[in-house]
Amino acid sequence: MNRRNVLLGALAAGTAGSGLVSAPAFARSSADPGFWESTTEGYGRGYRGQPPMEVLAGLLDDFAELGVRLSEPQTVEARTGLCHVTGRMAGMVAIVLHDLGHHREAHRWFGTASRAAEQSGDSLLHAWVLAREAMVPLNYGAPQVAAELAGRARHLAGKRPSAAAALAAAVSSRALAAAGQREEARQAVADVEHLVERLAPEQRADTWFGYPAQKHHVHLSQALTLLGETDRAYAIQRRALELSRTPSPMTRALIALDTATCRAQDGDREAAAHLATRAYSDLPTVYRTGLTRTRALALYRKLPADTPGRAVLGETLEAVA
Numbered sequence: 001m002n003r004r005n006v007l008l009g010a011l012a013a014g015t016a017g018s019g020l021v022s023a024p025a026f027a028r029s030s031a032d033p034g035f036w037e038s039t040t041e042g043y044g045r046g047y048r049g050q051p052p053m054e055v056l057a058g059l060l061d062d063f064a065e066l067g068v069r070l071s072e073p074q075t076v077e078a079r080t081g082l083c084h085v086t087g088r089m090a091g092m093v094a095i096v097l098h099d100l101g102h103h104r105e106a107h108r109w110f111g112t113a114s115r116a117a118e119q120s121g122d123s124l125l126h127a128w129v130l131a132r133e134a135m136v137p138l139n140y141g142a143p144q145v146a147a148e149l150a151g152r153a154r155h156l157a158g159k160r161p162s163a164a165a166a167l168a169a170a171v172s173s174r175a176l177a178a179a180g181q182r183e184e185a186r187q188a189v190a191d192v193e194h195l196v197e198r199l200a201p202e203q204r205a206d207t208w209f210g211y212p213a214q215k216h217h218v219h220l221s222q223a224l225t226l227l228g229e230t231d232r233a234y235a236i237q238r239r240a241l242e243l244s245r246t247p248s249p250m251t252r253a254l255i256a257l258d259t260a261t262c263r264a265q266d267g268d269r270e271a272a273a274h275l276a277t278r279a280y281s282d283l284p285t286v287y288r289t290g291l292t293r294t295r296a297l298a299l300y301r302k303l304p305a306d307t308p309g310r311a312v313l314g315e316t317l318e319a320v321a
Contacts, residue, residue, distance in 0.1 A: 036066060036085040043092050044207040047250075051286040056096045063089050080120055087116035091129050092208060094136075099250065101290030103136045110136070127157035127164040128209065134171045139291055143178035150175050161198035163211035169195060170211075170219035177226035189223055192216070214243035218251060221258045230262040237262075250287050253279045257295045264303060272299065273309030281316050293317065 039062055047055055066089060070082055094109035110133035117126035130153035138146035153168035173188035196216055206212040217240035224233035240255050256279035264272035280288065280296045297317055303310045 036069070036082065036089075040085050040088045040092075041207075044088070044209050046206075046208055047248075049248075051284075052096050052100050053286065056093065056100070059089065059093050059096065063093060083116045084120035084122055084125060087113045087120055087122070087125050087129060088209070089113075090116060091132055095132060095208060098136050098139070099290050101293065103140045106136050107133065123156045123158075124162055124164040127153045127168055129153075130156065131164065131168040131171050134168075134175060138171065138175050138178060139294060143175045146175035147172060147179055147181070161195050161200070161203070163199065163203040163205075163209060166192055166195040166199060166203075166211040166216070167219075170216065170223070173223040174219060174226060177223050182227060185223060185227060189220065192219070212243075214240060214251075217243060218255060221255055225258045225261050225265075228265055230266055233258065233262050249283055250292060253283050253287065253292050254295060257292070257299060261299055261302075264299065269303055269310075270308040273303060273307055273313050276300070277309065277313045277316050280313075 043055070043059060043062075063086075066082070066086060070079070070086065074082065090109050090113035094106045094113060097103075097106040097109060110129060113129045114126060114133070117129050130149050134146040134149035134153065136146075137143070137149070150168055150172035154165065154172060157165035157168050159165070169188050169192035173185050173192060176182075176185035176188055196211070196213075199211060202210075204210055204212050206214065217236050220236045221233055221240055224230075224236060237255050237259050241252060244251050244255070257276055260272045260275035260279065263269075263275060276296055276299050280292065283292060296313070300310065300313050300317060303313075
């Protein structure tokens with residue numbers, strides 16, 4: 001854990017500078033951009049049941065090695081390819097940090113990813129980074145900032161159907177709903193549903209870079225929950241759970257917390273407290289942090305003090321604080 005924290009601190013500090021992060025050389029000789037593309041694709045498949053800290057440690061180690069390659073002389077073509085890989089890799093580091101609740105560090109890593117994407121010349125990668133970054137302020141209490149970032153992502157992605165364009169519209173719908181801009185949020189929901197219908201199969205890949213049906217339903221669940229459209233939200237949540245892989249405890253917990261929030265909005269606060277308690281307490285300990293805790297705590301604070309079951313939810317949250 002100490003080695004990981006030292007490495008995390010050193011690399012995150014590097015993002016405050018003017019360029020991409022470099023690191024001491026390690027004992028791997030491959031300078032082939034294809035090697036790094038395949039490495040990135042492997043991480044892009046997501047957690048797949050692995051604890052987030054394990055995924056983060058692997059990403060940081062490989063990112064350090066990638067920095068060595070970037071510090072060496074490269075052809076323009078090779079450097080462009082490595083910048084593309086760097087943008088994706090840094091973006092994934094930021095995703096995991098966000099999931100773990102380290103939102104300041106996540107912002108720094110998204111900054112590195114954004115610069116790398118811009119240097120690579122790939123506007124869709126840049127849009128993906130900004131849309132992903134927008135989820136940090138969205139999930140930690142700054143929806144207007146999130147809406148602005150998502151709007152920039154939508155501009156970069158353009159109107160052609162792509163995973164980045166769909167993600168940007170989906171995050172925009174959530175941010176606008178959270179900011180109280182209901183009509184704009186509903187329009188963004190309609191926009192993303194229209195985009196999803198036109199996505200090519202490769203754009204629907206079940207990875208951090210794709211926009212699969214499961215991810216779509218998770219985003220819509222949150223948007224519709226924030227809009228208070230509980231009937232639509234319940235149907236979307238049921239479908240999201242059907243599409244969620246078995247080893248996806250964080251996703252299933254977030255969906256359950258959306259359902260609990262809808263129950264509270266419908267006036268069944270006792271059921272909401274019990275659902276949230278079960279969803280949070282059923283999580284493995286490594287997942288009871290960051291985003292899941294933030295969502296559960298937000299619901300706890302919204303429930304009236306005399307709500308049956310609220311105290312138990314508070315005790316559950318306190319037990320792992």
